[in-house]
Amino acid sequence: MTLDFSIVLRFQEALALGLWMTIKLTLICVVLGCSLGFSIGLARTSRSALLRAASSIYVEFFRGTPVLVQLFWIFFCLPLILGVELSNLTSGVIALTLYMGAISSETFRASLKSIGPEQLDACVALDLPRRVQVTSVILPQAVLRAVPTLLSNCVSLFKESALVSAVGMADLMFVGQNISNNTARPVEVLTVVALIYFVIAFPLTRAVTLVERRVLAKLAI
């Protein structure tokens, strides 16, 4: 078998479009998912038992089922239940946002919990009102502590987003699969697709370690 990687170059543009879709989807779902995750993280530590129960059912459900199943459910079942057509992008965004919300809420919950009660004692002793306690003491520390894990969450999301190809969204994986089918050159095409994912995900993974070290060094009291 002879390998000819130049064949991939002919499909540069299609692959670039696919990659753009993957990145767009990831970025949208990172922003929406993190916001959802932070709210859910707060809800899980809330005083209201109802909020706590509802949010933990959501998180446990999404953590305990395969992303592919969630995706199929949102693509095929949600439109039937709601009685409306959802575009591919909308369904993809909903599915991956719910996934990201569930995993990042755990991250935020852990970071909120890691702020010791003595920080609140210090706030009271300094006469800081509740609003200042949250905005100047709790929130910045929670976010800082969450950053390394959130970055890992983003890398996971970036990789998991390849699943949307299974429901026909034209992301990098979908485009790669099509090209490989049409050219009968799966080795070249899919290897390149894997490399593209890796070249983006790997530096991010390394960044996690670096950021982690810096954040921990700074927050170690």
Add this chain to the structure above:
Amino acid sequence: MTMSFSAPLVKIQSLHKSYGPHIQVLKGLDVEMKPGERVVVIGPSGGGKSTLLRVMMGLEKIDSGSISFGGKPYIFSEGADRKTVIDTEVRRSIGMVFQHYTLFPHLSVIQNLILAPCKVRGENKASATKRAQALLERFGLGAKASAYPAQLSGGQKQRVAIARALMLDPKLMLFDEVTSALDPELVAEVEQVILQLAGQDMPMMIVTHDMWFAKNIASRVIFCAGGVVVEDGPPEQVLGSPKEERTREFIDRVFHIRH
């Protein structure tokens, strides 16, 4: 507020405090503190010393009793359900430093100092920074203004914590074992700072296990055990020749460890 010379600065009356239904910590504690006094509280571990200071700072609910500051009750329990009432206006005059520094790790030293004055008192940043810098110089920390807590030694952290409390011009300072977490060679620098404050007649209540420090800073010593005041008097008496058997036993034990 009129206050005659000998009127108490702090008056604690039959203070009861428990954690949950089974752990009774303070069982009818009475203490009076005059203006300018430096009261050292000693006593066995678990005797309720930290609890007393935390209650005075308004960090804990109480079961019953009351605490006044400058003649005004600011912590008491009220109503049929004995809800704890805390007058935050009065509490504002009290500052506290804890055993474990409790600096804000995401803020630099100077930001730690100016956070409360700027956000709570509405002081402008320039003036707060100037006051903070002066305080840091005074405590030998002038060069550390832009350092983060993680870059400081324990002794430096604790001096920053004291400076941070002083930024709000407290009329009473509470110190809870502020040198207990420090390496022995760092204890002196923190104690010096507190002695400096004592030289300026800052009223303070200090919990410490350090007998040298207690002798040098106290104008009065209280021996607290089992949730009540067992002995209360001048340092020469309580530390030197205690009247109560339990005080004597405790002092002997602590001194025997140290010598």
